[in-house]
Amino acid sequence: CDNFTDLNLSHCFLGTSLYVRLLLYTRANPACGRELHHQRFPSEPLFNLSRPTAFVIHGYRPTGAPPVWIDHLVRLLAERRDVNVIVVDWNRGAANLNYLTAVAYTREAAHNLTGFIRSMQEEGASLDSMHLIGVSLGAHLAGFVGANLKGKIGRITLDPAGPLFTSATPDERLDPSDAMFVDVLHTDMDFGLRGAHGHIDFYANGGADQPGCPKTIFAKSYFVCDHQRSMFLYLCALNGTCSLTAYPCASYADFLDGRCLQCEAFKPASCGYDVIQWRESLLKLGQTKAFFSTTASHPYTLNYRVDMVTWNQYLRWGVVYIRLHSGRNVTEARIDSKLLRFEQFTSTRLLAQFDEDLPHVHKISLRINTGNVIGPRYKIRLLRIRLTPLERPQRPLMCRFDIFMEENTEVAFRPLS
Structure with missing residues (x-):
């Protein structure tokens, strides 16, 4: 040779x-x-x-x-x-x-x-x-x-x-x-x-x-x-x-x-x-x-498109944390490239990137951090949230409708396919 x-x-x-x-x-x-x-x-x-x-x-x-x-x-x-x-x-x-x-x-x-x-x-x-x-x-x-x-x-x-x-x-x-x-x-x-x-x-x-x-x-x-x-x-x-x-x-x-x-x-x-x-x-x-976007190591990508429609009484700004749960395994995406605007009947589209591929997601946790530490916690109503896997088109969409949550507080729910 x-x-x-x-x-x-x-x-x-x-x-x-x-x-x-x-x-x-x-x-x-x-x-x-x-x-x-x-x-x-x-x-x-x-x-x-x-x-x-x-x-x-x-x-x-x-x-x-x-x-x-x-x-x-x-x-x-x-x-x-x-x-x-x-x-x-x-x-x-x-x-x-x-x-x-x-x-x-x-x-x-x-x-x-x-x-x-x-x-x-x-x-x-x-x-x-x-x-x-x-x-x-x-x-x-x-x-x-x-x-x-x-x-x-x-x-x-x-x-x-x-x-x-x-x-x-x-x-x-x-x-x-x-x-x-x-x-x-x-x-x-x-x-x-x-x-x-x-x-x-x-x-x-x-x-x-x-x-x-x-x-x-x-x-x-x-x-x-x-x-x-x-x-x-x-x-x-x-x-x-x-x-x-x-x-x-x-x-x-x-x-x-x-x-x-x-x-x-x-x-x-x-x-x-x-x-x-x-x-x-x-x-x-x-x-x-x-x-x-990629992660740090192989297979490098696991991205979801996240579509949310909010209905809250007061305008709020914040960053979003999403966790996917599969058994004892959890992976988190922090969407903090900039502060996001949440107001009455507003549709928001985000890119969520996770480090670990969890093929069977049985629970999703969501938190909207506004930075508000003084006064009452304002409520935010999600009329709809939908997660679309971008690199795994064979997997079903994950949806949920009508979720009530407080700012800075995590809420968990089971997704609907």
């Missing part, structure tokens, strides 16, 4: 010069790479040019070690579809303590890969059947390849790096013209690229800080956790254990307010590998932003 180049910190301190290796994996060799010669590749019997080809392109490697996700991604791509998976190993070049050096090498590596793809095309391969999956600097590298090929590559995916690219012009970074379809997943606004740079841009938790990642620079994983989450979300969606449903929306704040959980112009899209099925609709709409 030909394995991904494994370097260490000494190589990074001394610096590495660019050397690009292309490692082929297929369903016949999902765990054993075959290095392809840049000119003599047609002689490799496992390389079938009539199949689609996915190129996996890593980013900056300040430690020199192979990416922890690469073997998993290769295996899942080969399982999902009969494709050639080519790992673009430019670790010699990406492994430099000087980030500027690695950035400069992306252009050279893109020129190298462009030449290889042109050779494939000459042998009968179709550009529109090619998918470049680029991580961090690898996404910009993919964009440069796409630009070299006049945007005729079928698809470019994932999360472009931010440092040195935030004020770059479109021809200096990934942009929608680099491929027939570009989908971007944002999980880090510090080391990832801000703004919209694809035909569709997905923003997990607003695209900034991710749940479970450290907030202080002194934590060991501070520099990688948020940025690397994009790949872990992509892997989770690819293997079918996550349902990352994203909703087109003007902003993350509007999404949290429940304003975009139903859209007539464009239905919710599954973030990840399967978004390609919405390509034609997205291309008609132009650049689209789509948002979704």
Whole structure:
């Protein structure tokens, strides 16, 4: 087997010069790479040019070690579809303590890969059947390849790096013209690229800080956790254990307010590998932003749309706490992105995110915290509350009608399906 180049910190301190290796994996060799010669590749019997080809392109490697996700991604791509998976190993070049050096090498590596793809095309391969999956600097590298090929590559995916690219012009970074379809997943606004740079841009938790990642620079994983989450979300969606449903929306704040959980112009899209099925609709709409929320760990999402109709005599402002009970197991959602307004005959839509999946909910607890600690507790009447599972459409809605409660006091009830 030909394995991904494994370097260490000494190589990074001394610096590495660019050397690009292309490692082929297929369903016949999902765990054993075959290095392809840049000119003599047609002689490799496992390389079938009539199949689609996915190129996996890593980013900056300040430690020199192979990416922890690469073997998993290769295996899942080969399982999902009969494709050639080519790992673009430019670790010699990406492994430099000087980030500027690695950035400069992306252009050279893109020129190298462009030449290889042109050779494939000459042998009968179709550009529109090619998918470049680029991580961090690898996404910009993919964009440069796409630009070299006049945007005729079928698809470019994932999360472009931010440092040195935030004020770059479109021809200096990934942009929608680099491929027939570009989908971007944002999980880090510090080391990832801000703004919209694809035909569709997905923003997990607003695209900034991710749940479970450290907030202080002194934590060991501070520099990688948020940025690397994009790949872990992509892997989770690819293997079918996550349902990352994203909703087109003007902003993350509007999404949290429940304003975009139903859209007539464009239905919710599954973030990840399967978004390609919405390509034609997205291309008609132009650049689209789509948002979704996740938890800190696998399976990452468990969201409910909560619709409430209140009838209270006095205007109240507050935050909502909802608990789901299943036997002795309890999971809670705190909806506190902003103070909510409750008044006479007002319909309120919320997004509730729970950390644990409880498939058989036998009781729901609800509390509206207004912060009122002086004077009498005002009563709030719920004419209706309805919880709709967003990622589990096969599950029934949970409803209840005519509930009387006091502010700052929890009320429990059995849901009706």
